[in-house]
Amino acid sequence: MLRYLIKRILIFIPTLLVISLLAFGLSKLAPGDPVELINRGGSLGGVEQSLPDADRIYQETAERLGLNKPSFYLALSSVAYPDTLYRFLRRDHRENLSKLTAQYGNWPAIEAYYHRIRQIDLALDSLKERPTAIRNVRPQLKLLYLSYRDQRINSLIDQVEAGIAADSVLQAQLGPETAQLRSDYETIKEKATPCLLYIPDIKWYGLDNQYHQWLSAFLSLDFGRSYIDGRPVADKMADALRWTIVINLAAIFFAYLIAIPLGVFSAIWKDSAFDRSSTLILFVLYSLPNFWIATMLVVFFTTPEYGMDWFPSLGVGNLPADAPFGQRLLDAAEHLILPVFCLSYGALAFISRQVRGGMLNVIRQDYIRTAWAKGLDARQVIWKHAFANALFPIITMFATLFPAVFAGSVVIEYIFNIPGMGGLTVGAIFQRDWPVVYTILMLAAVLTMAGILIADLLYALVDPRVSYNNSNKP
Amino acid sequence: MLIGVKKEQEIAAQLSTGKGKGQSYWSVVRQQFRKNRMAVWALRLLYVLLFVALTGDFIANEKPLYCQLEGETHFPVFRSYLVSVGLADWEAKFFQTPWHEHDYETAVWPPVPFSASTLDISNANYAAPGAVREVGDYTFTHWLGTDELGRDVLAGLISGTRIAMLVGIVAMAIATLIGGILGALGGYFGDERFKLSRARLWLNLLGLPLAYFYGFGSRSFALREGPLFTELLISLGIIFGLFALLNAMASLLKRVPVLGKEVRIPLDLTVMRLIEIFNSIPALLLILSIVAIIEEKSIFYIMAIIGLIRWTGIARFMRAELLRVRSLEYIEAAQALGYSEWRTLFRHAMPNALTPVLITVAFGIASAILLEAFLSFLGIGVPPDEVTWGSMLNGSRSKASAWWLAVFPGFAIFLTVTIFNLLGEGLTDALDPRRKQ
Numbered sequence: 001m002l003r004y005l006i007k008r009i010l011i012f013i014p015t016l017l018v019i020s021l022l023a024f025g026l027s028k029l030a031p032g033d034p035v036e037l038i039n040r041g042g043s044l045g046g047v048e049q050s051l052p053d054a055d056r057i058y059q060e061t062a063e064r065l066g067l068n069k070p071s072f073y074l075a076l077s078s079v080a081y082p083d084t085l086y087r088f089l090r091r092d093h094r095e096n097l098s099k100l101t102a103q104y105g106n107w108p109a110i111e112a113y114y115h116r117i118r119q120i121d122l123a124l125d126s127l128k129e130r131p132t133a134i135r136n137v138r139p140q141l142k143l144l145y146l147s148y149r150d151q152r153i154n155s156l157i158d159q160v161e162a163g164i165a166a167d168s169v170l171q172a173q174l175g176p177e178t179a180q181l182r183s184d185y186e187t188i189k190e191k192a193t194p195c196l197l198y199i200p201d202i203k204w205y206g207l208d209n210q211y212h213q214w215l216s217a218f219l220s221l222d223f224g225r226s227y228i229d230g231r232p233v234a235d236k237m238a239d240a241l242r243w244t245i246v247i248n249l250a251a252i253f254f255a256y257l258i259a260i261p262l263g264v265f266s267a268i269w270k271d272s273a274f275d276r277s278s279t280l281i282l283f284v285l286y287s288l289p290n291f292w293i294a295t296m297l298v299v300f301f302t303t304p305e306y307g308m309d310w311f312p313s314l315g316v317g318n319l320p321a322d323a324p325f326g327q328r329l330l331d332a333a334e335h336l337i338l339p340v341f342c343l344s345y346g347a348l349a350f351i352s353r354q355v356r357g358g359m360l361n362v363i364r365q366d367y368i369r370t371a372w373a374k375g376l377d378a379r380q381v382i383w384k385h386a387f388a389n390a391l392f393p394i395i396t397m398f399a400t401l402f403p404a405v406f407a408g409s410v411v412i413e414y415i416f417n418i419p420g421m422g423g424l425t426v427g428a429i430f431q432r433d434w435p436v437v438y439t440i441l442m443l444a445a446v447l448t449m450a451g452i453l454i455a456d457l458l459y460a461l462v463d464p465r466v467s468y469n470n471s472n473k474p
Numbered sequence: 475m476l477i478g479v480k481k482e483q484e485i486a487a488q489l490s491t492g493k494g495k496g497q498s499y500w501s502v503v504r505q506q507f508r509k510n511r512m513a514v515w516a517l518r519l520l521y522v523l524l525f526v527a528l529t530g531d532f533i534a535n536e537k538p539l540y541c542q543l544e545g546e547t548h549f550p551v552f553r554s555y556l557v558s559v560g561l562a563d564w565e566a567k568f569f570q571t572p573w574h575e576h577d578y579e580t581a582v583w584p585p586v587p588f589s590a591s592t593l594d595i596s597n598a599n600y601a602a603p604g605a606v607r608e609v610g611d612y613t614f615t616h617w618l619g620t621d622e623l624g625r626d627v628l629a630g631l632i633s634g635t636r637i638a639m640l641v642g643i644v645a646m647a648i649a650t651l652i653g654g655i656l657g658a659l660g661g662y663f664g665d666e667r668f669k670l671s672r673a674r675l676w677l678n679l680l681g682l683p684l685a686y687f688y689g690f691g692s693r694s695f696a697l698r699e700g701p702l703f704t705e706l707l708i709s710l711g712i713i714f715g716l717f718a719l720l721n722a723m724a725s726l727l728k729r730v731p732v733l734g735k736e737v738r739i740p741l742d743l744t745v746m747r748l749i750e751i752f753n754s755i756p757a758l759l760l761i762l763s764i765v766a767i768i769e770e771k772s773i774f775y776i777m778a779i780i781g782l783i784r785w786t787g788i789a790r791f792m793r794a795e796l797l798r799v800r801s802l803e804y805i806e807a808a809q810a811l812g813y814s815e816w817r818t819l820f821r822h823a824m825p826n827a828l829t830p831v832l833i834t835v836a837f838g839i840a841s842a843i844l845l846e847a848f849l850s851f852l853g854i855g856v857p858p859d860e861v862t863w864g865s866m867l868n869g870s871r872s873k874a875s876a877w878w879l880a881v882f883p884g885f886a887i888f889l890t891v892t893i894f895n896l897l898g899e900g901l902t903d904a905l906d907p908r909r910k911q
Contacts, residue, residue: 283895289887430766
């Protein structure tokens, strides 16, 4: 048993690694720059910062997030790329440099060209006396950082040149630089070495990388801070988890409460009118998409449009925290009736079908016939002898049900505006709040695997015939 | 389709209807399937849905089917097909004036004279079912109402049918391809029977990063700037060529004793682990996060992603079937005849295992449709101008009094999902009587 347990837990490791790689890879592929996201939230909008200042702030934020490190242990690319590309902190600049390299393959010339743009940019930044002329040139220059198509670059350089030539002071200071910029770009094209792109090269970055940093923090249960509001992810999750656990447990509880007698009795009275109608109804319930039902309930029962405004509107109520506990409980309960209903009916149908199947299996056994023959009363036969043995699928289901309901509550929480994990997840995904998304993905995976494992273990506890000591697969 | 004689007899014997002996497998299946009345009705409804999906352009369209305008005869709906493949053009007048506003001499309209994206300005802002475009003219009636922009709900439902069917079928086709092949490999070869020479194993493993590098890494500029489809084909050609080359090399290197040593590959274990890993991934969350980061929204990405994640059920089924099939006599016969392992697997063993997989496919289509509806309900993944059942349902959240937006699209989703679930149940009964108690 213990060996089996250890073996199963060891399988967790590759699975979690795969999921962590998926989550991490996704966050790297996702468009948008987290540094910009945070800085935009923090700084006052519209305040003009000087270029070195802006760079310093950017760099500080990037360092705080660990984005100044290479992303992974190693990278497979060609010899045309430098292995220090990650040191270009700005994501949009870096990606443009990489696109240029993919096109021409001669990094030194491209780097020289980039530094030339920067030089002109810095010079324009420090020149204070010609604001209008600078305002004409600067946007084009900024666009040069982000352009890689030949035609576009040429036209931008033309515009920059024309803008600088139009002003005598600028022309005196930056004329030669601009000419240099053009010749730098010409060099890239003339000395292009695209053949370098076909020589593979593995770049090794060692342990000091973003993935390693994140994963080791994660394993020591430090989930990082949200990009959006800077709060620790663990805090945000703890707040959200409260609601999710409440509605999930309530939903599963009610589902079992109704499903077990329903399943048991429809198995006992097999093919009766009760059995047939309950089977049909449960089948329909099972097929009803819960986001449709939830939407309908919201439309019909929480608005005054149809004269059926029986339930409070969305959310979880907003009584102050110092209101009497009973009142708060009542308020929350009123808000949670509909969501809990939406979550439980699908599970109810599923559980009840399983219970029915399990009972049908058991009821045909000899020992049940014996029990009847002994003259035991119906209650004893059904609940003590039959049901106890039909518990099997019900128990395994509980463990697998929890992750399923958890996922299902994403929808319901979103529709009913409940500040639980569902709302947190959807919000985090929409806002690209990666620390939150990573954590939720990983924890959900752990939950799923733990659920399956617990189900298997319970299986063995309930049924002594099941043994995990040999290599038989459960 | 090749059907194992043994299985045919097995099922026929099990049914023991007396006349079972001389019947073909399919007629037995059909006969069993017909016993389940609900499933038969589901199948009929499925035909209706498929019909609507295929002929949606003729049922709901803002263009007339036939019209006479300024003395000329036009068949605009047919013509739009020609236009879309580049064989015809619209005259300027059709661009300048909306279709509904020409003074036709005669016009035959489709039953629903609106396209899903037609904006009926006069009925914008949630017109109730039965609203007409002009007073007294019942040709242009919104039988199921309109949404905020004045788009007809019924037309939206009809075009949504096509999208839902497409998503369900394409996603499951991808899943069946992946799951079928992986499951078949695992089940047929097991852990013992698949052997490779060391040279081939190592060269193929080396081929994976090289394929990525030459197929995509080096060609990233061409792939980004060139025509995507052609460039992708070239990339795939490069990858194929690379593997062909490596395997040719392996065939030569095999002669070297050290490299030629055969290694046993535990295929079954690998496939099972892979399934386990995929099953532990919180699929909904993963799909949500993948779809949310794709900038260029398209329904095809959703299909591909659903297919790539939802193959595990099919793989399990296929594996279990092949574990059974591979020990049947006719497979042994095929091996005794000296057929190659691959031929035996793909020509003889796999077709026999495919039919039971249909069950998983039916349920899979239901869940793929549900998932797509949910994603468009959240408003991610599908382009905002695309009308799907999910996006229409979402429209009802901003206007509670528009009950038609909550009821009809949701009912369409429910109906479709139920049809496929019922079909799955019916197929379970018909294909595998043993599963049924």
